[in-house]
Amino acid sequence: xxxxxxxxxxxxxxxxxxxxxxxxxxxxxxxxxxxxxxxxxxxxxxxxxxxxxxxxxxxxxxxxxxxxxxxxxxxxxxxxxxxxxxxxxxxxxxxxxxxxxxxxxxxxxxxxxxxxxxxxxxxxxxxxxxxxxxxxxxxxxxxxxxxxxxxxxxxxxxxxxxxxxxxxxxxxxxxxxxxxxxxxxxxxxxxxxxxxxxxxxxxxxxxxxxxxxxxxxxxxxxxxxxxxxxxxxxxxxxxxxxxxxxxxxxxxxxxxxxxxxxxxxxxxxxxxxxxxxxxxxxxxxxxxxxxxxxxxxxxxxxxxxxxxxxxxxxxxxxxxxxxxxxxxxxxxxxxxxxxxxxxxxxxxxxxxxxxxxxxxxxxxxxxxxxxxx
Amino acid sequence: xxxxxxxxxxxxxxxxxxxxxxxxxxxxxxxxxxxxxxxxxxxxxxxxxxxxxxxxxxxxxxxxxxxxxxxxxxxxxxxxxxxxxxxxxxxxxxxxxxxxxxxxxxxxxxxxxxxxxxxxxxxxxxxxxxxxxxxxxxxxxxxxxxxxxxxxxxxxxxxxxxxxxxxxxxxxxxxxxxxxxxxxxxxxxxxxxxxxxxxxxxxxxxxxxxxxxxxxxxxxxxxxxxxxxxxxxxxxxxxxxxxxxxxxxxxxxxxxxxxxxx
Amino acid sequence: xxxxxxxxxxxxxxxxxxxxxxxxxxxxxxxxxxxxxxxxxxxxxxxxxxxxxxxxxxxxxxxxxxxxxxxxxxxxxxxxxxxxxxxxxxxxxxxxxxxxxxxxxxxxxxxxxxxxxxxxxxxxxxxxxxxxxxxxxxxxxxxxxxxxxxxxxxxxxxxxxxxxxxxxxxxxxxxxxxxxxxxxxxx
Numbered sequence: 001x002x003x004x005x006x007x008x009x010x011x012x013x014x015x016x017x018x019x020x021x022x023x024x025x026x027x028x029x030x031x032x033x034x035x036x037x038x039x040x041x042x043x044x045x046x047x048x049x050x051x052x053x054x055x056x057x058x059x060x061x062x063x064x065x066x067x068x069x070x071x072x073x074x075x076x077x078x079x080x081x082x083x084x085x086x087x088x089x090x091x092x093x094x095x096x097x098x099x100x101x102x103x104x105x106x107x108x109x110x111x112x113x114x115x116x117x118x119x120x121x122x123x124x125x126x127x128x129x130x131x132x133x134x135x136x137x138x139x140x141x142x143x144x145x146x147x148x149x150x151x152x153x154x155x156x157x158x159x160x161x162x163x164x165x166x167x168x169x170x171x172x173x174x175x176x177x178x179x180x181x182x183x184x185x186x187x188x189x190x191x192x193x194x195x196x197x198x199x200x201x202x203x204x205x206x207x208x209x210x211x212x213x214x215x216x217x218x219x220x221x222x223x224x225x226x227x228x229x230x231x232x233x234x235x236x237x238x239x240x241x242x243x244x245x246x247x248x249x250x251x252x253x254x255x256x257x258x259x260x261x262x263x264x265x266x267x268x269x270x271x272x273x274x275x276x277x278x279x280x281x282x283x284x285x286x287x288x289x290x291x292x293x294x295x296x297x298x299x300x301x302x303x304x305x306x307x308x309x310x311x312x313x314x315x316x317x318x319x320x321x322x323x324x325x326x327x328x329x330x331x332x333x334x335x336x337x338x339x340x341x342x343x344x345x346x347x348x349x350x351x352x353x354x355x356x357x358x359x360x361x362x363x364x365x366x367x368x369x370x371x372x373x
Numbered sequence: 374x375x376x377x378x379x380x381x382x383x384x385x386x387x388x389x390x391x392x393x394x395x396x397x398x399x400x401x402x403x404x405x406x407x408x409x410x411x412x413x414x415x416x417x418x419x420x421x422x423x424x425x426x427x428x429x430x431x432x433x434x435x436x437x438x439x440x441x442x443x444x445x446x447x448x449x450x451x452x453x454x455x456x457x458x459x460x461x462x463x464x465x466x467x468x469x470x471x472x473x474x475x476x477x478x479x480x481x482x483x484x485x486x487x488x489x490x491x492x493x494x495x496x497x498x499x500x501x502x503x504x505x506x507x508x509x510x511x512x513x514x515x516x517x518x519x520x521x522x523x524x525x526x527x528x529x530x531x532x533x534x535x536x537x538x539x540x541x542x543x544x545x546x547x548x549x550x551x552x553x554x555x556x557x558x559x560x561x562x563x564x565x566x567x568x569x570x571x572x573x574x575x576x577x578x579x580x581x582x583x584x585x586x587x588x589x590x591x592x593x594x595x596x597x598x599x600x601x602x603x604x605x606x607x608x609x610x611x612x613x614x615x616x617x618x619x620x621x622x623x624x625x626x627x628x629x630x631x632x633x634x635x
Numbered sequence: 636x637x638x639x640x641x642x643x644x645x646x647x648x649x650x651x652x653x654x655x656x657x658x659x660x661x662x663x664x665x666x667x668x669x670x671x672x673x674x675x676x677x678x679x680x681x682x683x684x685x686x687x688x689x690x691x692x693x694x695x696x697x698x699x700x701x702x703x704x705x706x707x708x709x710x711x712x713x714x715x716x717x718x719x720x721x722x723x724x725x726x727x728x729x730x731x732x733x734x735x736x737x738x739x740x741x742x743x744x745x746x747x748x749x750x751x752x753x754x755x756x757x758x759x760x761x762x763x764x765x766x767x768x769x770x771x772x773x774x775x776x777x778x779x780x781x782x783x784x785x786x787x788x789x790x791x792x793x794x795x796x797x798x799x800x801x802x803x804x805x806x807x808x809x810x811x812x813x814x815x816x817x818x819x820x821x822x
Contacts, residue, residue: 065460
């Protein structure tokens, strides 16, 4: 294997092929369409399933069907299309079938635009669909991670019978970068619970219905126990220049990599800045963040949205350290210089602290907000 | 002297289908869902495919159909059974996959999914139980509700001027190139029931031969939500529904050559 | 080592491919690189641009507010990127399509009549290669031989017969940029 120049959308699609994905169902939407086009060519030439569905609603329910049949299966889309998939995702959580969803996020709300954004954080991490459920949410920050986390997404989905989400953005989907694809994996056997015809065994049922509330509660407690196991075992994050940091950025995906450039510049100026980059947005690196909050003077959350993950950061930090927020929204990518300015402000506020200088910073577009006490 | 077991004097002419479970159904007295289930199960038995068949249940009164069929089953979201069945079938091309859907599920919320399953010529079999009403939620107007028919959401009777006229899904789907077999039958008397069973068999054979999308629409009764006794409900199908939803073959594959066994 | 540049022009002028060629060349030289395009409907006939970052260590931001270099193929692109090039940076201008003077005096301005050169070489689609050649003359990121070798690797089979013409375009662009440089030094 060797490093090649790959576009993010093509990289995750080919990674899925090599992970043994046997069925892809999708619907065209910018900025992820190259993935669908790649699958349209690759899957049939390997004798695997490709269907261009009539809608994202249909696509996710086709995924539900193939997953119920025990195949490694996936779909990919972008924010407005992913909104249409919420029904199917809830049903899949409720019937514990594994599948992979890639959301190449774009600016919204509504039709919005096709530029990169991170404003589906709450939708993916907190549910989006109805009911008490969670999905594993992985946030790549390089094209190599688009590949590596796609492989991980399939493995975790199978291990825990859960939907894994690769939460990327238009920038990750569209950019090209050097990356290495893995060798082709052998296809997996169908699991014993799958719908394959009840030949010489009892019948199998894939269903999310539990009409009796007590029975549904028992099932939900089973889900919660599974989620606790995932929280205990599957947290992933990157710590960048945090050993001596006085101020730390918390950011994921594209926002995190832009912040790295800002931090490099600040380090050259002598500012002790670092980065905590959650790779799993659920389960969230709560312990690492709490530990960090005890060591630094201030935290700055940077997101390509109006402030979503920052809610989790403030919940986890519990006021131990000032938490500021810098965000660009609507598909605007923050530039390193803006983030550097926000880090400087956060650092000076943190150094002067003792005082609860916990107001949110913002770009020219983002008004300062008071943080609830 | 040894006593020999006697040869059976009688051959059974009626027995419980192997493809039905022994779970009592939740359907109301006089409802024809039970007949539809029984016919499908008999056909699966006769074809010897119980272990190679996967059903996809819908949402509505037939939501629990997975309890009654002794085959692998999936429970789909409302209207999405044809999409889910697409995934199941593509993953299991050598198995028989059927959906069992009511008229609210298939003709309203799932109109796009059923249409495009037909457009793709998806090699699945659809059993479409049309009783002109939403049963499970308590008798609301469906796309198939007759003009003037009173329901809990059309208390003055369905007014075509504001709610449209009954939607004939079989006629619609028969227009689609990918549809191989589309017929309408009824369950209102013994003759019609026997015809329905033949159609169910044919629809599964069409799938087994890989000919494409197959659907059998079954006109059915809902005595509870129609406010009719079971016998009056069957008469309602015959007298009121059949004129709006004419029985017959809307699309069938080319017949075998003359002289070939039927 | 780290350099970044923006290439901008009309859709169809080969802007995105020129950037990809440099990114491929970077990988071939065992360097890190990112290529980030404008994407979507504006790619078809409207303006297109891409940002290429090349460095000897992992790259953070794939976007830059103030590029070290810019290659502009049309007037709207000059209007947009002239103010943004970093002081002391490089601004390569397709003089065939842009008839206004560059106002900045604190950047290295290289006007190249790239469309005319491409026409002289017999293929109007070589404009982008002429300008890449000019870039290579002013920024010794890669040798011309290195980029020509990369081009041979990445060019689709059906375009292989265009390799000599592409090579000529790179060379001609570099020569013209050298002449501009000499002229500037003797001013």
